[in-house]
Amino acid sequence: MTGAIDLPSPNHGPRPPGTAVRLLVLHYTGMVSAAAALARLCDPAAAVSAHYLIDAAGTAYRLVPEDRRAWHAGVSSWQGEGDVNAASIGIELDNPGHEWGYRPFPEVQMLALVALATGILARHPIPPAGVVGHSDVAPRRKVDPGELFDWRGLAAAGIGIWPDDLDDPAPEAPPFPAAEGLRRLARFGYALDDAAAAVAAFQRRFRPARIDGALDAETLWRIARLVRGG
Helix, strand or coil: CCCCEECCCCCEEECCCCCCCCEEEEEECCCCCHHHHHHHHCCCCCCCCCCEEECCCCCEEECCCCCEEECCCCCCCECCECCHHHHEEEEEECCCHHHHCCCCCCHHHHHHHHHHHHHHHHHCCCCHHHEEEHHHHCCCCCCCCCCCCCHHHHHHCCCCCCCCCCCCCCCCCCCCCHHHHHHHHHHHCCCCCCHHHHHHHHHHHHCCCCCCCCCCHHHHHHHHHHCCCC
């Protein structure tokens, strides 16, 4: 990315031979400052990293080369891929998170994310459904980037997915039974070892006004609009 500041982290390893980057995983730092997050991501003792960090002022830092496996996703799964780190690029967004005073992501930070992600998508075969949050790939453990993240705006910039009719009013009758809703969530990519956590992760991203893990009619309609047919 043009203009990114190089701040190399020692925390990375080789990608498995022949593994293509097909996921872009977005995180929030969940720390009190960008400086604290950068220090941790570059600390060998912490054994965590990401490819990039974008601070609240929109400055991007390049921590790990894109051809290397950064350590950002932990125990995670998406579309049957159990080693998300091997197949992904990770971007951390400076935000204190739910523990330290969660807040909306500034416009300048989102614009920097769009610029960075646009370049990543040009370099790697990442489909729209492969742009995910940490909570999507690890719903039992993580809630970031959280319900204040502007997934709709990101999709409008050509990054990720947000169906045009997703927010249409939901009829009172659900479109299909809960079991079909879970089947479609799995087809989209969610692991269902904890179904309620997977539903809550879907809601956090696609129905952020109410996150309760329940497959109510509105949630099922949103699943139907995101994952159609079949």
